Amino acid sequence: MDIEKADLLRLYHFLKLTRRFEDRITALYRQGRILGGVWTSNGMEAISVGYACALDKDDVIAPYFRDMGAYIVRGITVNRIMAQYFGKKTGVTGGREGNVHVGDINLGVLGYPSHLADNYPVAAGVALSFKIRGERRVAAACTGDGGTSRGDFHEAMNMASVWKVPVVFVCNNNQYAYSTPLSLQMAINNVAERALAYSIPAETVDGNDVIEVFLAMKRACERAREGNGPSFIECRTMRMHGHSEHDAAKYVPRELLEEWKKKDPVIRMENYLLSNNVASQKDLSDIDAGIMKEIAEAEEFAEKSPLPEGEDAVKGVYATPV
């Protein structure tokens, strides 16, 4: 499968935007200027950017909490997300939720619940609705390696395979679930082996290579649209920050981090674009300048936005109030 220049630049743009945006959120968190916790995808941006860029506009995603790239790719603006972090009325959920707990049905983004892998059966159900209605759309869900130990993961994989519905399950195998290493999480080496039990075709890809993730996702989507059912994509990567920004991750060997630092997905993509003459250093600098401006504007937007009214908390519990 070939990849077009436009796709390459699009992938790079979102990779860099995600990195810069989350870095800024982390800085704001350290300054005590935003509320709650911060969980970033630092070092793993290629996964959410790669899978989201491979989808069509009408497809639906059920992301998880290290999928900032996917939120942005789908069109949830950095303004709205930044305001969400500030608990502002202009945030994606109007202050009802914080950080990455965003969702926008009009953009095909389902809200993420903290209970990991709960979004897997939900995505299978979205895909079921596509099958019942005869639509050529795809649903995608993502979770981490830890999430694949939960019952909902297994129930969803099983159901989706039995029903042959158009869903792609993505797994961000970043080797740690909070402080729990893969070896204490499962007795297998590759998460993808879990898919075998459900007769779901699985691939293990380099999660730090955005092109590889993108192409694997394209293949899985094509398969789904042809009516051939679900796929599973394990993206191998490394979590470069703590579980959240308050976690120094002392349980991770430093040499492991040093090793993975060399595989940084953003730098790798920059090198690829330069060495293949897809973009010049100036092109990349221009992209970066645009991104920095966008983020600064988002911060200003969030700062200036009003907080919601306290009473808004009791509104909107029911779609049809009684």
Next chain:
Amino acid sequence: MSEITYLQAIHDALDEEMSDNKDVFLMGEDIGYYGGAFRVTEGLYDKYGRWRVIDTPLSESGFTGAAIGASLMGMRPVIEMQFADFISCAFDQIVTVAAKNYFRWGGKTPIVVRSPFGGNVHGGAFHSQCPEGWFLNVPGLKIVAPSNPYDAKGLLKSSIRDDDPVLYFEHKFLYRRIKGDVPDEDYTVPIGKSRITREGKDLTVITYSAMVHVASEAAEILEGEGISTEIIDLRTLMPLDKDGILASVKKTNKVIILYETPRTGGIGGEIAALISEDVFDYLDGPIIRIGAKDTPVPYSPPMEECYLPNVDDVVVAARKLIAY
């Protein structure tokens, strides 16, 4: 008007809603070819096909999550917990995902969870529970529990058409034992409205589902003793019909709350508190709660009889309250 069973009323509601709206579909264990453990969905598989009446793997959490996903796409899934007891397996999807989607990010989640519940059928600890109380502390859900065929059909139609997640508790004991007149034309029973099933002036029994029939039998006995009993069938447990409850208390001034879940932590405490807070001055006696015993549901008939609230419990409590 036709006289049909409670079970037939549920079946007919499903059939009519599926026929009227192609977005309505069913999911659950053994509901398709087999027609359901209680035969509620019998015939629907043949009529609507395997993608409208879907036999699922044994995965309550999974298919509840799948129903949520489909509902977010604008479909109207109705899922069946073969026995309400198994809803515990789907608790997380109902409480974490379905109940909070709309509030958190505006995702409309119109699923209906049909759950055959209740005792008096010698089903033991895993086939007789009344789990509705587990969900009363979860904003975002609606909970209904009809006592008769008219309400069973009308409430199920309302539940399917409602934009929120609705837990629909249907009582197994009533399935083939209770018959009633149901209009031939389309109608609904509104969610959130109770009904006075028997007018009275001396005391009010607030109850729902199978216990409505227990209350009715008790009221007959009490009538013979010159005690006039009003019975409120709640029909909806969440949101509660506060106005209906308070109006009756103001009228009779004495209250018994009768429910089939274990007494402690059940809906009775909530209603008692509501009454105390809002119409305390109208009370002429203590609010009495009659619930099941605080024990897992036992199997053997004498033990299950002891566990469940019965007619005698209500009669004795009423006499005590009248004499107060």
